[in-house]
Amino acid sequence: MKVKAPEAPKSPAALGLMAFALFWIALIIVLPLINVLFEAFRTGVAPYLSAILEPDAVSAIKLTLLVAAIAVPLNAIFGIAAAWCITRFEFKGKGLLLSILDLPFTLSPVISGLVWILLFGAHGWFGSWLDANNIRIVFALPGLVIATVLVTLPFVARELIPLMLDQGTDEEIAAVTLGARGWDVFFRITLPNIKWALTYGVLLCTARAMGEFGAVSIVSGHIRGLTNTLPLHIEVLYNEYNTVAAFATASILAGLAVVTLILKTLLEWRFADELSAHRRH
Amino acid sequence: MSLIVNNITKSFSDFAALNQVSFETHSGEFLALLGPSGSGKTTLLRLLAGLDQPDSGTVTFEGEDYLALNARERRIGMVFQSYALFRHMTVEQNIAFGLNVRPAKERPSKAEIKAKVQSLLKLIQLEDLGKRFPSQLSGGQRQRVALARALAISPRILLLDEPFGALDALVRKDLRRWLRRIHDETGVTTIFVTHDQEEALDLADRVVVLKDGQIEQIGKPLELYRKPASSFVFDFLGTNNQVTATVSGAEAAFDGFTVPAIITGDLTGEQLVRFRPFDAHVSKDGPGFKGKVLSILPAGANLRLEVQAEDGTVFETQHAHDSDASDLALNDTVYVKPIKVYVFGT
Structure with missing residues (x-):
């Protein structure tokens, strides 16, 4: 069957649909984003700068980057390991593992935060033991990291699995018969073959890790300047009717999202072939 | 005798993929493993390459116990139906791979590797395409590169798994003649898996006919034609x-x-x-x-x-x-x- 190339819409119905789609995107996505910038700069550049350079804001930015910097590599390593297991070996419970891998997508982030309180909180299962040993997990950096890791768990693995299934194992087997050791096979064959899908997955994972609100909100405890990440800091400012500061800080988060989007589009455009396995699933 | 396969048995859950398989290759011989799909020929090849272990039986190469060696140590050159070229490497890098991954002590110098790659490119008649990537080559050219890559490690045995299966008829016939010529020049003991009787009879010194994981007959192509051991061999040959x-x-x-x-x-x-x-x-x-x-x-x-x-x-x-x-x-x-x-x- 021949696939016809899409052509410019001519019929009134097609034009109408297109106009509606554009209008809807403008209303739902573009307008609010512009509004963020508008509100942020409403009283000028100076209040904007003072809002984002204020110590609590700076510490929130630093904390957000720190959490992402720990959570994303952890999930990248886990994602590669999980994808490797699932695509290179046959074992019992593989289907179950695949389903569980998707759980963080379907689970409400609030639950993803709450489980850690139930495990590590003051009244949680390990709470008294942790307290006795003076280890802080919830309301501290470790809690923020594990909540973020849970929420962003599937991103890398989900990108890699279809690609690695598509590529098969022949190249790796060939490398082994040519005398390559395990690490050589991984670094010289497997990794170069998945690098763009991995980059793509890491990018999505990073965006989600920095923007995560629900799970992090539960485990953070909202200690200003200590356990507030950017999204939490924005909420605090907003609740205090500090609109300009809230929107100024939000513009940073929105900026990070836009940068991610641009990088993602560039990747899709430049490495369409290598990412195409991803589109098929 | 170079390779001796003795009483190899291999089962997957209830299914016996190989049953009491024994054969030998002479040094420098071109041997074909011929059989329909499911006859166990690919399983046998994987066992020889060290990618799988048999349930019982022995494999020795020039007196050395091959089953005690892993795939890396066996130094077997393998060529796949899918070519399995490293897609992110150029033709030259592909061919040099087996030499580049050797431990520092055993690795030839850069100049030696380069010379070896050039001589192999000449052997496969692709001297001008060394800087290309696999995706820029035709199927026949890719398979020639795959063979050069396998030959680069000076393999003790060359294993070819349906190497021409993905090529069209004309290229296949051409490559067949060419492969036989390369074999005669290099003298490497070669085991070739195929389901195409014409290919096996045309290329090989001797043919091992497999059926349901067992050897039906081993013989020179003419013997198979003139004295087929069973109706299966007779039917399978044409x-x-x-x-x-x-x-x-x-x-x-x-x-x-x-x-x-x-x-x-x-x-x-x-x-x-x-x-x-x-x-x-x-x-x-x-x-x-x-x-x-x-x-x-x-x-x-x-x-x-x-x-x-x-x-x-x-x-x-x-x-x-x-x-x-x-x-x-x-x-x-x-x-x-x-x-x-x-x-x-x-």
Whole structure:
């Protein structure tokens, strides 16, 4: 069957649909984003700068980057390991593992935060033991990291699995018969073959890790300047009717999202072939 | 004797992929493993390469226990149907891979590797394409690169897994001749897996015919043709006609005529006998199986006829273009007489 190339819409119905789609995107996505910038700069550049350079804001930015910097590599390593297991070996419970891998997508982030309180909180299962040993997990950096890791768990693995299934194992087997050791096979064959899908997955994972609100909100405890990440800091400012500061800080988060989007589009455009396995699933 | 495979058995859950398989290769030999899909030939190849372990049996190479070595240590050059070239490396990098991953002590110098790559590129006649990536090559060129990559490690044995399976007929025939030439030049013991009997008989010094995980016959191509050990081997090597006859001594008697019979086993009386299309003679006046010419196909160098007998059986026969058969027309009444028939107990 021949696939016809899409052509410019001519019929009134097609034009109408297109106009509606554009209008809807403008209303739902573009307008609010512009509004963020508008509100942020409403009283000028100076209040904007003072809002984002204020110590609590700076510490929130630093904390957000720190959490992402720990959570994303952890999930990248886990994602590669999980994808490797699932695509290179046959074992019992593989289907179950695949389903569980998707759980963080379907689970409400609030639950993803709450489980850690139930495990590590003051009244949680390990709470008294942790307290006795003076280890802080919830309301501290470790809690923020594990909540973020849970929420962003599937991103890398989900990108890699279809690609690695598509590529098969022949190249790796060939490398082994040519005398390559395990690490050589991984670094010289497997990794170069998945690098763009991995980059793509890491990018999505990073965006989600920095923007995560629900799970992090539960485990953070909202200690200003200590356990507030950017999204939490924005909420605090907003609740205090500090609109300009809230929107100024939000513009940073929105900026990070836009940068991610641009990088993602560039990747899709430049490495369409290598990412195409991803589109098929 | 270079490679000795002794009593290899391998099962996957309940299914016996290989059952008591034993064979040997002579040094420098070109051996084909021939069999239909599911006959265990690829399983056997994977065991030889060290990608799988047999349940029982031994494999030795020049006296060394091969099963004790892992895939990396066996130094076996493997060529895959899918080529399995490293897609992110150039042709040169692909060929050099096996040398580059050697431990520092055993690794040749950069200049030596470069010289080796150049000589291999010359061998596969792709000197100008060293800087290309696999995706920029044709299927035939890719398979030549895959062979060069396998040869770069100076393999003790070369294993080829249906190497021409993904190529079109013309390229396949060309590469076949070329592969045999490369083998004769390098002298590496080569084991070649295929389901294509023509390919196996055309290329190999000896052919191992596999069926359901067991060896049916080992022999030179001509032996397989002249003395097939079983009806399976006979059927697998090409099309044939089957009729019943009364067999006694070395003859098969049909209605009104007898022909020489090659009998495997101790068989007499009513038997199913087989004959090849080219072991048949057609004439306008008997004796033979009376029938009508159903189709006439000028198949390349030969003329192929289909003759339908009165009982409905269709015989396929093959003749030279300038034989009596050339004068036949559709629906002519002819007599088909086998020149010789084969009889098998199994």
